[in-house]
Amino acid sequence: MAKLYFYYASMNAGKSSTLLQADFNYRERGMRTMVWSARLDTRGEGMVRSRIGLEADAHLYDPETDLWQAIRAAHDLQPLDCVLIDEAQFLTRDQVWQCARLADEAGMPVVCYGLRTDFQGELFPGSAALLGIADKLVELKGVCHCGRKATMNLRVDETGHAVSAGEQTEIGGNERYVALCRKHFTSALAG
Numbered sequence: 088m089a090k091l092y093f094y095y096a097s098m099n100a101g102k103s104s105t106l107l108q109a110d111f112n113y114r115e116r117g118m119r120t121m122v123w124s125a126r127l128d129t130r131g132e133g134m135v136r137s138r139i140g141l142e143a144d145a146h147l148y149d150p151e152t153d154l155w156q157a158i159r160a161a162h163d164l165q166p167l168d169c170v171l172i173d174e175a176q177f178l179t180r181d182q183v184w185q186c187a188r189l190a191d192e193a194g195m196p197v198v199c200y201g202l203r204t205d206f207q208g209e210l211f212p213g214s215a216a217l218l219g220i221a222d223k224l225v226e227l228k229g230v231c232h233c234g235r236k237a238t239m240n241l242r243v244d245e246t247g248h249a250v251s252a253g254e255q256t257e258i259g260g261n262e263r264y265v266a267l268c269r270k271h272f273t274s275a276l277a278g
């Protein structure tokens with residue numbers, strides 16, 4: 088039985104590096120993979136890049152993309168051994184179910200990597216659906232400046248001050264977020 092996986096973490100915990108390492112391992116064994124990322128990612132069009140220098144070409148999805156159709160069509164042309172999805176917090180609930188269908192009906196492992204929560208500690212839609220229905224949940228651990236596990240993503244403004252209100256997704260890049268433990272997240276917001 089192919090499985091649907093969700094690797095979740097705070098910002099800068101190495102999600103993209105882990106995805107790219109998994110992709111490399113599959114390819115090294117002569118297997119075929121398909122890598123996807125969210126179109127609103129500002130780190131470059133059609134690429135997954137990690138902070139430690141690995142990168143790979145990626146197909147881009149937006150909320151309108153039918154992942155079942157797109158991936159199934161590619162699989163029919165040339166069988167895929169694994170699908171890897173970065174920025175999976177941005178998947179819609181429907182797309183998460185499409186990923187589940189790829190695992191269940193097409194027998195394809197689908198491995199999703201994403202943030203658990205936003206800068207207000209709320210689940211992203213894709214993360215909520217994945218936490219709900221994925222076969223396997225794996226936490227990738229980031230580290231707060233105090234040494235504890237970072238589970239929260241503090242949004243900061245241009246001057247480095249904590250931001251408590253705004254849109255769930257703000258295009259601005261990784262430098263606008265700081266991964267913290269809950270205690271330091273709370274104290275940063277308290278000012």
Ligand SMILES: [Zn+2]
Pocket residue numbers: 231232233234235267268269270271
């Ligand atoms: Zn801390």
